[in-house]
Amino acid sequence: MISPRLDQLHRDLDEAVCDAYGWDYDVLDDEEEILRRLLALNLERAAQSD
Numbered sequence: 001m002i003s004p005r006l007d008q009l010h011r012d013l014d015e016a017v018c019d020a021y022g023w024d025y026d027v028l029d030d031e032e033e034i035l036r037r038l039l040a041l042n043l044e045r046a047a048q049s050d
Helices: 004-021 025-029 031-048
Strands: none
Touching: 004 025, 025 031
């Protein structure tokens, strides 16, 4: 079982990532959407390095 403190730290980190990318926090409720966005960012950065 995850401790409440660790759970809060994970949530804080998730929200900081949302803030950094300009995403609404509601994306945190949709794991597939998060993965889609992160993949898109990864592909975009890979294309820039070519």
